[in-house]
Amino acid sequence: MGQVMGVYGALWGTLGSMGRVMGHTGLYGAGYGGHWALWGGLWALPHISPHVWGRESWFEDNHGAALECVGLAASTGPDAMMQLKVTAMMDANICAAINKRMQEPGAEVTPELIIAAMGGEIAPSLPFLTPQQNQHFGASLRRLDSVAQAAAARGVPLLMDAEQSYLQGALRLLTLALIGRHNRGAEPRVWSTVQAYVRGAEQVLAMEASWARRYGARYGVKLVRGAYLEEERLRAHKLGVPDPLHPTLEATHRSYGSCLELALSLVVQDQARLMVATHNEASVLQAAQRMEELGIPRRAGGVCFAQLYGMCDHVSLALGAAGFAAYKSVPVGPAREALPYLARRAQEHRQGALRGTAPERRLLAKELRRRLLPWR
Numbered sequence: 001m002g003q004v005m006g007v008y009g010a011l012w013g014t015l016g017s018m019g020r021v022m023g024h025t026g027l028y029g030a031g032y033g034g035h036w037a038l039w040g041g042l043w044a045l046p047h048i049s050p051h052v053w054g055r056e057s058w059f060e061d062n063h064g065a066a067l068e069c070v071g072l073a074a075s076t077g078p079d080a081m082m083q084l085k086v087t088a089m090m091d092a093n094i095c096a097a098i099n100k101r102m103q104e105p106g107a108e109v110t111p112e113l114i115i116a117a118m119g120g121e122i123a124p125s126l127p128f129l130t131p132q133q134n135q136h137f138g139a140s141l142r143r144l145d146s147v148a149q150a151a152a153a154r155g156v157p158l159l160m161d162a163e164q165s166y167l168q169g170a171l172r173l174l175t176l177a178l179i180g181r182h183n184r185g186a187e188p189r190v191w192s193t194v195q196a197y198v199r200g201a202e203q204v205l206a207m208e209a210s211w212a213r214r215y216g217a218r219y220g221v222k223l224v225r226g227a228y229l230e231e232e233r234l235r236a237h238k239l240g241v242p243d244p245l246h247p248t249l250e251a252t253h254r255s256y257g258s259c260l261e262l263a264l265s266l267v268v269q270d271q272a273r274l275m276v277a278t279h280n281e282a283s284v285l286q287a288a289q290r291m292e293e294l295g296i297p298r299r300a301g302g303v304c305f306a307q308l309y310g311m312c313d314h315v316s317l318a319l320g321a322a323g324f325a326a327y328k329s330v331p332v333g334p335a336r337e338a339l340p341y342l343a344r345r346a347q348e349h350r351q352g353a354l355r356g357t358a359p360e361r362r363l364l365a366k367e368l369r370r371r372l373l374p375w376r
Contacts, residue, residue, distance in 0.1 A: 056139060062088040063143040067150055074154035081327075082151060083159045086171050089147070090140035094133055098170035101128050111211065114177035118145045141174075148178045152189040159222050159275075162193040165232055165244040176208065180215050188220030188273055196256035197226035197245050205259050209266050219266070220273040222306075223259055225252060225280070256283055261290070267302045268294050274303045279312040288324065298323040 066084060073080035087095060101107050109126065117124035117138070124138035151158040160175040162168060178190040194205045205221060212219035226232075229245065236243040246252045260283065266272035276287045284305065290296075296303055304325035307316050319326035 056136065059089055059091075059136075059140065059143060063146065066143075066147045070147065070150045070154055070156055073151075073156045078155060080155075081157045081159060083161055084147060085161045085163060086144065086174055087163060087167070089143040090174075091136060092167060094129070094137055094140070095167045095170040097129065097133075098126070098173065099167055101126075102169040102173065109173060111173055111176040111180055111215075114141065114173060115180045117141055118177060118181060144174060144178060145181065148182050148190055152182045157187075157189055157191055157220065159191045160193060162195045162224070162226075164228050164235075165195075165198050166235070168195075168198070172204070172208070176211055179212055179217050179219065183212065183217040183219070185218065188218040191220035191222055191273075191275070193222045193224060194259060195224055195226035196259050197229065197252045199244060199246060201255050202258045202262055205262055209272055213271055218273070219271065220275075221263060222275040222277050223256070223263060224277045225256055253280070253282070256280070257286060260287055264290050264294060264296065264303070267296060270302075272302070275306055276303065277306040279307050279315070281312070281315055284315055284319065288319070288322075299325050 066082075066088065069082050073082045098109060102109055113122070116122045118141050124141050125134045126137060129137060148158055158178075160171065160178070163171055172192070175190065175192050179188070179192070182189045192208055194201050194208075198204075205223075208221070209219050226245070232245050233243060235241075246255055256278070260276065263272055263274045264287070267274050276284065278284060287303070287305070291298065291301065291303060304327060305316070305319050306327045306329060307313075309328040313328075316326050316328055
């Protein structure tokens with residue numbers, strides 16, 4: 001696959017009229033209502049050499065592109081967002097090594113340690129890494145913190161991607177460190193992502209929210225089902241390790257529902273902000289109904305919805321017409337770099353995280369419109 005750096009922008013806006021073209025070269029999206037938001041994303045392809053820390057320039061190029069994304073997002077308006085993959089800033093093998101160490105008893109790697117390293121209070125050095133790896137680790141921390149700092153300064157929430165399960169311990173560690181450093185204001189500037197198809201997702205969400213609360217930081221979470229199902233299953237089979245994902249589609253649905261209930265309860269207590277990122281109509285209905293029952297305002301209540309442009313547009317349009325904060329994400333960039341991301345989304349549909357028969361989908365869409373637009 002080679003080493004390809006891709007900058008993908010995603011145009012997000014509230015629902016209304018469609019077909020507007022943004023005034024940025026190469027960025028096209030659907031305009032929905034009175035404002036626009038851009039969720040820019042930087043994704044690095046996963047096939048990275050184990051000796052990539054010898055080519056630090058590749059990550060530095062990604063860092064520069066991420067900073068450009070911050071400026072581009074900020075230029076679209078006050079509701080802009082940006083997504084970032086940690087492995088665009090740090091070698092995935094370093095993340096895997098940290099993740100493995102964190103599973104051992106008495107692991108010395110904590111968010112507080114990373115916060116101190118990012119702040120220059122201690123040298124960014126881990127005893128289980130080589131000197132070269134530690135040098136790359138330190139440079140990676142500076143890159144991540146620099147992007148988060150730039151995003152916070154421009155008022156652009158930074159949504160950290162979850163990526164594969166065998167990296168998630170390290171990614172969570174780094175995300176919490178960024179949350180601790182940059183989420184001390186009224187609203188979260190760095191958001192986590194929780195994948196409901198991973199076993200224990202509800203516990204992860206509760207742990208992150210609890211840590212942020214203890215640390216005095218605001219917590220924002222994007223709740224998704226997950227997009228690496230085939231890769232995760234194949235890896236577990238090849239290595240002979242337990243499958244990290246829920247065994248059935250129904251179990252994943254239950255997990256998403258439980259995570260959603262927990263996140264909404266935290267929103268009510270003003271302990272979290274939530275993005276309900278799903279194409280599943282039943283989950284959207286659950287979230288919308290529970291918001292009404294809990295008294296969470298449809299707008300400015302700490303909850304928003306998100307779908308990809310071209311997928312489940314009937315859901316997005318119904319949400320926007322009913323007054324909910326609904327966003328559409330439009331990846332942009334060279335086709336060879338955007339297509340792998342879009343392929344995972346299409347695969348997500350095929351594999352069953354979102355699958356349903358056509359009659360079921362029509363009924364769900366009809367019920368969604370009935371509940372959200374009862375006057376029609």
